[in-house]
Amino acid sequence: MAKEEAIFKGTKEGLLIILDDRREFRLVLEKLRAKLEAARGFFQGAQVIVDTGQRKLSGKQKKALERLINSQTGLKLKGFSSSERSGENLEEEAPAGSGEDAAKPAAAAAEEPLSPWPHGTVSNLPTLILKRNLRCGQRVNFAGHVLVLGDVNPGAEIVAEGNVIVLGALRGLVHAGAAGDQEAFVAAYRLEPSQLRIAGVFTRAPDGETAAPQDRPEIARLRDGLVIIESALANPSLALLPKAR
Amino acid sequence: MGEAIVITSGKGGVGKTTTTANLGTALALMERRVVLVDADIGLRNLDVVMGLENRIVYDLVDVTSGVCRLKQALIKDKRFNENLFLLPAAQTKDKTAVTPEQMKALTGELKAEYDYVLVDCPAGIEQGFRNAIAGADRAIVVTTPEVSAVRDADRIIGLLEASEMPEVQLLINRIRPSMVKRGDMMDIDDIIDILAIDLIGVVPEDDKIVVSTNRGEPTVLDANSRAGQAFRNIARRITGEQVPLMPLEAEHGFMERVKQLFGFGR
Numbered sequence: 012m013a014k015e016e017a018i019f020k021g022t023k024e025g026l027l028i029i030l031d032d033r034r035e036f037r038l039v040l041e042k043l044r045a046k047l048e049a050a051r052g053f054f055q056g057a058q059v060i061v062d063t064g065q066r067k068l069s070g071k072q073k074k075a076l077e078r079l080i081n082s083q084t085g086l087k088l089k090g091f092s093s094s095e096r097s098g099e100n101l102e103e104e105a106p107a108g109s110g111e112d113a114a115k116p117a118a119a120a121a122e123e124p125l126s127p128w129p130h131g132t133v134s135n136l137p138t139l140i141l142k143r144n145l146r147c148g149q150r151v152n153f154a155g156h157v158l159v160l161g162d163v164n165p166g167a168e169i170v171a172e173g174n175v176i177v178l179g180a181l182r183g184l185v186h187a188g189a190a191g192d193q194e195a196f197v198a199a200y201r202l203e204p205s206q207l208r209i210a211g212v213f214t215r216a217p218d219g220e221t222a223a224p225q226d227r228p229e230i231a232r233l234r235d236g237l238v239i240i241e242s243a244l245a246n247p248s249l250a251l252l253p254k255a256r
Numbered sequence: 257m258g259e260a261i262v263i264t265s266g267k268g269g270v271g272k273t274t275t276t277a278n279l280g281t282a283l284a285l286m287e288r289r290v291v292l293v294d295a296d297i298g299l300r301n302l303d304v305v306m307g308l309e310n311r312i313v314y315d316l317v318d319v320t321s322g323v324c325r326l327k328q329a330l331i332k333d334k335r336f337n338e339n340l341f342l343l344p345a346a347q348t349k350d351k352t353a354v355t356p357e358q359m360k361a362l363t364g365e366l367k368a369e370y371d372y373v374l375v376d377c378p379a380g381i382e383q384g385f386r387n388a389i390a391g392a393d394r395a396i397v398v399t400t401p402e403v404s405a406v407r408d409a410d411r412i413i414g415l416l417e418a419s420e421m422p423e424v425q426l427l428i429n430r431i432r433p434s435m436v437k438r439g440d441m442m443d444i445d446d447i448i449d450i451l452a453i454d455l456i457g458v459v460p461e462d463d464k465i466v467v468s469t470n471r472g473e474p475t476v477l478d479a480n481s482r483a484g485q486a487f488r489n490i491a492r493r494i495t496g497e498q499v500p501l502m503p504l505e506a507e508h509g510f511m512e513r514v515k516q517l518f519g520f521g522r
Contacts (some may be wrong), residue, residue: 147415164410
């Protein structure tokens with residue numbers, strides 16, 4: 012199935028609109044207009060960033076987008092982002108041959124647009140770092156990622172709009188992507204939460220005796236509306252850089 | 257200058273008062289000057305456990321509200337020549353009758369005179385808890401090997417850390433080695449794994465505690481009691497001595513003792 016012409020995402024900075032970079036611009040613009048009309052008033056007061064992916068916009072196209080977005084009540088276009096722009100840091104790591112990469116099928120990972128989280132490999136959401144144990148009755152609520160250098164004990168709670176990473180035992184309640192981000196994940200050195208929530212999906216620890224605890228990092232994320240837990244070690248997507256260079 | 261130690265737990269019924277009475281008595285037996293403070297205002301019973309109930313004239317609230325001088329309210333335990341005193345709680349008031357500032361001043365005054373001020377904290381995390389920890393230099397968190405008690409201990413440790421208690425140590429009470437062995441009870445490692453604080457001692461379940469509590473004679477006075485031995489060890493650790501944990505596997509039957517006598521057993 013082809014992806015949608017225009018995808019809306021809520022981010023910390025405001026509304027992110029991702030435009031399909033493969034389809035004709037006029038068509039995409041039309042779709043976006045229809046979508047914005049349909050959602051009239053819903054995004055009241057939002058700052059908008061338009062992600063154009065691999066497409067290079069002409070001045071005229073930019074103008075058209077700006078007109079369309081600013082014409083909606085309460086919306087304000089803040090800027091554009093594209094794969095070329097946000098990839099600055101990564102380009103240093105891969106100096107040569109990036110032009111050829113595009114031609115190679117093996118370089119699929121490198122082609123992924125490096126737009127803001129969750130679509131790319133980089134997230135610039137703010138991160139809260141806790142250098143202590145989170146104990147029963149203690150609660151952390153944060154509009155970004157949460158990194159705990161310690162344990163999260165039963166009865167403690169972490170609610171984060173981004174991802175949650177625990178370098179220790181996670182035994183409490185954790186909610187990643189609390190603002191609705193379905194791509195959010197929870198990773199822990201020992202993943203034994205009493206309850207785990209990602210976006211709107213809730214799961215809880217199985218009843219009865221569980222296997223003996225093992226110190227093996229695991230990661231939980233959503234796949235087809237279900238929380239899937241897998242070893243974080245075997246997971247290539249945890250690698251910082253795209254593979255196949 | 258002495259040290260003020262609060263005995264706390266969060267959950268009720270895990271043995272705070274028993275611990276306070278036994279550690280205080282053990283320290284007094286070691287010729288330290290000790291005062292026990294019952295901070296459980298309205299539900300006092302440290303005096304009962306110590307067998308000093310009928311000698312109460314003034315109480316803690318009388319001292320903080322200026323009805324009497326501190327010296328007048330202290331009850332001397334005659335069994336321990338001038339080494340052990342009790343400041344009883346008021347029975348007719350409630351926790352709001354005292355403020356944390358008053359408790360701080362009170363423990364400060366007691367520390368000047370005594371080597372150890374042991375404060376018996378009420379259950380819960382409200383005002384009574386705030387009062388009890390106010391003047392303490394060290395906290396001993398008592399828990400039993402039950403999930404609910406450990407959970408509450410964790411909560412308490414979090415609150416103690418938040419209030420910047422300089423030293424927090426764990427005492428595991430009422431452990432039953434045979435049940436742990438069968439896997440029916442949380443073991444020490446499970447508890448330490450969750451609570452992640454220093455262990456000051458483990459006290460085995462002991463029927464003698466019930467008897468001694470009812471009689472008003474702390475168990476440490478009984479040379480044959482396992483729990484008494486454990487409390488004596490903990491008292492020595494409080495004074496800074498290095499004492500190894502005693503083996504818990506000591507629910508020996510008669511035959512085993514005989515074997516041990518002849519050098520066969522462990």
